[in-house]
Amino acid sequence: MGRKILLDKIDIPGILGFDVYRNNGGYSAVEKALKTMSPDQVLDEVKKSGIRGRGGAGFPAGMKWSFLDRSTNNPRYLICNADESEPGTFKDRYLMEKLPHLLIEGLIVSSYALGANTCFIYIRGEFKYLVGILEKAIFEARKNGFIGKNILSSGYSLDIYVHPGAGAYICGEETALIESLEGKRGNPRIKPPFPASKGLYQCPTVVNNVETLASIGPIIIMGGEEYAKIGTGKSTGTKLISASGHINQPGVYEIEMGISVEDFIYLDEYCGGIRGSKKLKAIVAGGSSVPVLPENLVFKTAKNETRLMTYESLAEGGFESGTMLGSGGLIVYDEDACMVRNTWNFSRFYHHESCGQCSPCREGTGWMEKVLYRIEHGQGRIEDIDLLVNISKNIEGNTICPLGDAAAWPVASAIRHFREEFEFHVKHPEKIKNKDHGNIQKLFVP
Amino acid sequence: MHNNQIQHKIHFRENKEFHFREEIMEKVKQIISRYPEGKQKSALLPILHIAQEENCGHLSVDVMDYVAQLLGIQSIEVYEVATFYSQFYLEKQGKYVIELCKTASCAICGGEDILDFIKEKLNIQEGETTDDKLFTLKTVECLGGCGYAPVMQVNTEFYEFLDRQKIDSIIDELRSKANDEKAKASTWAEKFC
Numbered sequence: 167m168g169r170k171i172l173l174d175k176i177d178i179p180g181i182l183g184f185d186v187y188r189n190n191g192g193y194s195a196v197e198k199a200l201k202t203m204s205p206d207q208v209l210d211e212v213k214k215s216g217i218r219g220r221g222g223a224g225f226p227a228g229m230k231w232s233f234l235d236r237s238t239n240n241p242r243y244l245i246c247n248a249d250e251s252e253p254g255t256f257k258d259r260y261l262m263e264k265l266p267h268l269l270i271e272g273l274i275v276s277s278y279a280l281g282a283n284t285c286f287i288y289i290r291g292e293f294k295y296l297v298g299i300l301e302k303a304i305f306e307a308r309k310n311g312f313i314g315k316n317i318l319s320s321g322y323s324l325d326i327y328v329h330p331g332a333g334a335y336i337c338g339e340e341t342a343l344i345e346s347l348e349g350k351r352g353n354p355r356i357k358p359p360f361p362a363s364k365g366l367y368q369c370p371t372v373v374n375n376v377e378t379l380a381s382i383g384p385i386i387i388m389g390g391e392e393y394a395k396i397g398t399g400k401s402t403g404t405k406l407i408s409a410s411g412h413i414n415q416p417g418v419y420e421i422e423m424g425i426s427v428e429d430f431i432y433l434d435e436y437c438g439g440i441r442g443s444k445k446l447k448a449i450v451a452g453g454s455s456v457p458v459l460p461e462n463l464v465f466k467t468a469k470n471e472t473r474l475m476t477y478e479s480l481a482e483g484g485f486e487s488g489t490m491l492g493s494g495g496l497i498v499y500d501e502d503a504c505m506v507r508n509t510w511n512f513s514r515f516y517h518h519e520s521c522g523q524c525s526p527c528r529e530g531t532g533w534m535e536k537v538l539y540r541i542e543h544g545q546g547r548i549e550d551i552d553l554l555v556n557i558s559k560n561i562e563g564n565t566i567c568p569l570g571d572a573a574a575w576p577v578a579s580a581i582r583h584f585r586e587e588f589e590f591h592v593k594h595p596e597k598i599k600n601k602d603h604g605n606i607q608k609l610f611v612p
Numbered sequence: 613m614h615n616n617q618i619q620h621k622i623h624f625r626e627n628k629e630f631h632f633r634e635e636i637m638e639k640v641k642q643i644i645s646r647y648p649e650g651k652q653k654s655a656l657l658p659i660l661h662i663a664q665e666e667n668c669g670h671l672s673v674d675v676m677d678y679v680a681q682l683l684g685i686q687s688i689e690v691y692e693v694a695t696f697y698s699q700f701y702l703e704k705q706g707k708y709v710i711e712l713c714k715t716a717s718c719a720i721c722g723g724e725d726i727l728d729f730i731k732e733k734l735n736i737q738e739g740e741t742t743d744d745k746l747f748t749l750k751t752v753e754c755l756g757g758c759g760y761a762p763v764m765q766v767n768t769e770f771y772e773f774l775d776r777q778k779i780d781s782i783i784d785e786l787r788s789k790a791n792d793e794k795a796k797a798s799t800w801a802e803k804f805c
C-alpha cells in the first residue's frame with residue numbers, strides 16, 4: 167500500500183465534523199503556520215515540496231504563489247477551483263464530500279501565505295449538495311476561532327465563502343471562473359495580464375484546484391522536503407486518481423506518484439483489472455482533454471520504458487506516443503469500446519461547452535462534432551478523416567484559452583492511433599448501422 | 613455552445629408581482645454582503661439560483677428584471693448570464709428535472725441504454741416534459757460522478773450506478789411522492805408549481 171496523505175483519515179467515523187477532525191490532528195497546520203511561521207516561510211515550504219497544480223496544467227504551486235503581485239495595497243484573493251467538470255474527473259467532489267475540513271484547513275494556511283483576507287470556493291452548480299457540507303465546515307471552523315478576525319491571536323483575519331456556478335465547463339478555466347465570480351458570462355480573458363497581477367476585481371489573485379489546496383496542510387505539517395521525497399522527479403507527493411470506465415473497481419484512489427500504470431489498472435488495491443476479464447483497448451489518462459493512448463503504449467512508452475503514473479512518464483513521447491497526467495481522470499476502455507463513438511462523444515462535449523468567443527473553437531468544435539456524427543452513423547466519406555485532422559490543427563493554438571486545444575487533441579490522437587477503425591466506419595456503413603451503441607468488437611475486423 | 617442563437621421561449625410578463633419572501637430576502641442580503649462594496653453583481657449567480665427555485669424552477673423576464681433591480685444592474689446583464697449557463701432554465705420545467713449524464717464514462721457504461729429506457733418509460737424525448745408536468749428529461753454533460761456511471765441528477769439529488777430496475781423504482785417513487793404532496797397541498801401555487 168502506498169502512503170496516504172490526503173485520504174489517510176477518511177475512514178474515521180465522524181471525520182466530517184470539526185471535533186473529530188480536530189481530535190485527529192486537524193487544524194494543526196493552521197496552528198503551526200500562524201503561530202510559528204511567517205507567510206514567506208509557508209511559501210518556502212510549498213516551493214520546496216515541488217507540488218504541481220492538480221487541476222490539469224500541473225504548474226508548480228509555489229512558483230504560482232511567488233508571482234502574486236505583492237507591490238500594491240489592493241486586496242488579494244485566493245480562489246479555490248471546485249468547478250470539476252472535466253469528463254473522467256471526480257476526485258474533488260469526493261474530497262469535499264468526505265473531508266471538507268481538510269480543504270478548509272488548506273485554504274486557511276494558503277490564504278495566510280498569500281496575504282489574502284478573502285477566499286472563495288467556486289463550486290460547480292451541480293454540486294449544490296456539497297455547498298451545505300462546506301458551509302457547515304466553515305461555520306464550525308469559524309466558531310472555533312480558525313476563521314474570522316484575528317485568528318489564533320495572530321492578527322491575521324480571513325473570510326471564506328462558497329460561490330456556486332451554474333453549469334458551464336468553461337468556468338473551470340481560471341479567468342472564465344473569475345469572470346463568472348464577478349457575475350458575468352464565463353468568457354475567458356486574454357492573458358496577460360495574469361490573475362497574479364489582475365484577477366478578481368482586477369486585484370492580485372491566485373486560483374488553485376481543490377486537491378492542490380487540500381495538500382497544503384499536510385505539506386506544512388510534514389515539511390516541504392519530506393513531501394518532495396514522495397514520488398519521483400518533478401512529480402512529487404501523492405495524487406488522487408479518478409478511475410472510471412471498464413474496470414472492476416472504479417473510484418478515487420490516492421497514489422504515490424511513480425507507481426506503474428499497469429499496477430494501477432490491474433492491482434486489486436486499485437482498479438482491479440478490466441471488467442469481465444476483457445482485454446484493454448485504450449486509456450484516457452488525465453481527463454477527456456488529453457490525447458488517448460492505445461493499448462500498446464499504455465504500459466510501455468515508445469522507448470520501451472515502463473509507463474509510470476507521473477507527469478513526465480505519461481508525457482513521454484509527446485503527442486506522437488504520449489499523453490498527459492492532466493487532472494488525473496483515468497478512463498479505461500475495453501476491447502469492445504468504439505473509438506469513433508467515443509471521439510464523437512468528446513467532440514459533442516467540447517462543442518456544447520465552448521464559450522463561443524473564438525471562431526476556431528466555436529465553429530471548429532461544431533464541425534468536428536458533425537463530421538464525427540456522420541462517420542459514426544454510417545454516412546462518412548474517406549476524406550472526412552483527414553478533414554478532422556485539418557480542423558483540429560486549425561483550432562489548436564488559435565484560441566484565447568486552452569479549451570480549443572482540449573477539443574483538438576482527443577480527435578487528432580484518436581485518428582493517429584485508431585485510423586483503421588475510422589476507415590472501417592466509412593467503408594462498412596451497413597455494419598456500423600447495426601452496431602449496439604458503443605459495442606464494436608463483434609463487427610470490427612481490421 | 614453557450615450561445616444566443618437558440619430561440620428561447622422566454623416567458624414574458626407572467627409574474628409581475630414576483631418578489632422574494634421575507635426569509636428569502638434575509639438570505640439574499642446576506643449573500644450580497646459577501647462581496648466588496650460596488651461588486652454586488654458578483655452575487656448574481658447565487659441569487660439567480662434562489663430566484664429560479666422561488667419561481668417554480670425557471671426564470672421569466674419579470675424575475676430577471678426583479679433581480680437586476682435588486683442588484684442595481686441593467687436587465688441585459690442578467691439576461692446575458694441567464695442564457696449562458698445551462699442550469700438556468702428559461703422555460704417552464706416539470707416538477708422533477710431529470711438530468712442524465714451522456715458523456716464519456718457514463719456513455720460507455722450503459723448510459724445510452726438508460727436514456728432509451730427513460731424515454732420509453734416516460735414516453736417523452738430529450739428536452740420534453742410529461743403531460744402531467746411531473747418530469748422533464750434532459751441529457752447533460754459529465755456530472756463529476758464518472759466512477760459511479762451511469763449517473764443522473766434529479767433536481768439536487770444524485771443517483772448512481774443506474775440500471776433499468778433502479779430507474780423504474782426512482783420514477784415510481786417520485787411519482788407517488790408528487791401525488792401525495794398534491795393531495796395535501798392547500799394553495800394554488802403548491803398544487804400547480
Ligand SMILES: Cc1cc2nc3c(=O)[nH]c(=O)nc-3n(C[C@H](O)[C@H](O)[C@H](O)COP(=O)(O)O)c2cc1C
Binds near residue numbers: 218250338375
Ligand atoms: C477548459 C478548461 C477547464 C478547466 N477546468 C478546471 C476544473 O474544473 N478544475 C480545476 O481545478 N482546473 C480547471 N482548469 C485549469 C484551471 O484553468 C487552472 O489552471 C487551475 O485551476 C489552477 O489550479 P492548479 O494550479 O492548482 O491546478 C481548466 C482549464 C481549462 C482550460
Ligand code: FES
Binds near residue numbers: 253255713714753755
Ligand atoms: S461521464 Fe458521466 S459523470 Fe462523468
